[in-house]
Amino acid sequence: MDKNKTIFQLLDEARKQSGEPQLTGHDIMALERFDPDVSHMIVFDVLSHSSPVGNKGERMRLFLTDAGYQKALESQNREEVKILRHAKIASGHIFYDRGSEPTR
Template sequence: MTKNKTIGELLDEARKKSGEPVLAGHDIMALERFGKDTRHMIVFEVLSHSSPVGDKGERMRLFLTDAGYQKAMESQSRKEIKILKHAKISKGNIFYDRPKERTR
């Protein structure tokens, strides 16, 4: 008899199949994602021991307000982190940025 899997279990299986590493920080279904002021999700690599979050070499996911995203951008400009992915958040829904199209 097979049990019904939760969305979290299904997401974890999909992550494992894709080969993506486990991210520190917020889980994809974290409550922060559904906060009324949450507007951004970032996945980033910690580049420096002076980073305000995470340990050097870690990859992290955070759901952020506009103010939190601004702080992350400032941290990136100081080369403490490198933002690898960004998505806009609206009512808990994730809208990934599309890669910029190259012009010829």
């Protein structure tokens, strides 16, 4: 292990080796995660150019309020996005839904 690399550099190298696509949107330690109004985290693929966030073909992570999560579900119903993972957020802690944990 290279002692001159940050944990984020090491995680990015591990992601690349695993073949997992790069996520756009919020970083896993984004300040949005710690907002008391935020109660959801989703990882999703952008399926269309009409999506309200992201560009077609991107995989994104967002931390959302209840209202924002409802909008994401509506966007999924319109087939603009496909939600791949969902987690509840409480005090900055991530609690993945059963079957929604990230692959390793």
